[in-house]
């Protein structure tokens with residue numbers, strides 16, 4: 001396969017580029033925005049993904065303003081230099097990783113909440129605003145921004161838009177895309193475009209705003225976002241149920257959703273995850289269970305409808321053979337359970353560090369009704385690879401995160417783990433799903449995007465890229481790099 005996103009002309013060599021960066025770019029930027037120190041650049045060169053290259057960046061621009069972003073792209077365009085946009089670098093697919101000869105364009109410092117418009121129920125923010133900081137700010141306005149990736153406390157709104165981030169409450173409240181009203185983006189040549197109206201409705205022109213959401217820094221750089229808000233959400237009722245197996249729990253999710261339920265959270269943790277969490281902290285989870293479901297409902301805004309919904313869940317769970325079902329309407333207890341769920345990733349990291357350091361975190365999304373079948377076939381992948389595979393899932397969305405653990409120092413184990421990781425995506429596609437529900441393609445899954453998209457769709461992707469970034473300078477070698485030419 002060819003790489004259609006590789007710059008068409010060579011960039012200047014490193015020495016010449018450094019001289020140009022100092023003489024041309026630095027004066028056009030805010031004071032101190034350009035860093036050339038190799039250690040500083042290296043420290044900003046990677047997100048959280050394993051097994052993704054991240055070497056070769058030449059410079060780091062810590063943008064302070066839209067003008068900084070425009071100056072950087074004008075420079076990069078003139079000299080054919082690759083640019084890698086970055087938010088908070090919490091990505092899991094290598095999307096924010098350096099590529100050889102690139103400028104890392106980091107937006108984390110553009111972190112101001114510019115406006116909250118009560119009448120429109122919108123917030124306008126710079127891309128570096130941390131998701132949780134926005135949520136906290138909106139509370140005093142009686143408003144809420146629902147999308148809540150597991151990384152809510154550490155990831156940026158710009159990164160959330162660029163990856164179309166999902167999260168725990170998406171099952172009812174949708175993903176980032178559902179809340180983006182207007183985007184300001186800097187294009188590959190440095191020009192500034194405003195995509196979408198700020199108004200509640202608007203059908204003037206093509207939906208280019210939609211094109212940029214989830215484009216992972218390959219089409220332009222998001223410098224301002226106007227987000228649709230909702231009134232503060234009602235406190236939910238929470239139910240927790242444990243099951244003898246993952247497949248039984250998955251079947252319960254499908255059956256519950258088929259009743260027309262609109263829960264605000266349906267999270268699943270398998271037995272391996274429960275064990276790792278217990279090892280990480282004193283949570284008292286039933287590690288003997290095959291799986292646990294954490295279900296929340298805020299009903300239709302009234303406690304009675306929430307109560308009916310969780311009772312319906314409990315009935316289905318008990319009929320399916322749940323080991324235990326419990327409820328709470330105490331907000332502190334609910335929050336503690338959700339907080340425990342959010343600690344799955346740190347618990348995985350602790351387990352990985354104690355078992356050779358290797359962890360590959362997958363992110364497939366399936367039709368809900370096929371999840372039980374996935375877990376039955378997962379047993380074969382576990383047996384064949386010999387690897388420990390733990391699963392957390394935004395199960396209400398069919399979005400599964402199997403994590404494959406292995407000894408990173410043992411080439412045979414690495415090879416088996418990589419094969420298991422691939423088998424999980426093969427299984428996802430075979431069951432009518434997608435290779436990524438929310439973490440994105442980045443570097444990690446670029447070959448897999450080519451396996452998921454049909455030839456006509458791949459050609460459209462390439463045409464869009466060619467139209468918006470003809471020199472191929474925006475995040476080359478990532479999401480679009482393995483599509484057939």
Ligand SMILES: Cc1cc2nc3c(=O)[nH]c(=O)nc-3n(C[C@H](O)[C@H](O)[C@H](O)COP(=O)(O)OP(=O)(O)OC[C@H]3O[C@@H](n4cnc5c(N)ncnc54)[C@H](O)[C@@H]3O)c2cc1C
Nearest residue numbers: 087088089090091095149150151156158159162166217222
């Ligand atoms: C513990 C943990 C839990 C997580 N849970 C979830 C989850 O539940 N749901 C989920 O969706 N993700 C989750 N993630 C993944 C990650 O947090 C999200 O992908 C997040 O949206 C990335 O935001 P960021 O600011 O860190 O972006 P980065 O990692 O810096 O960048 C991500 C991608 O976006 C591009 N990009 C960043 N900013 C911009 C910009 N301003 N303009 C253009 N392109 C840009 C980058 O080039 C890169 O391709 C989790 C990660 C961790 C570590």
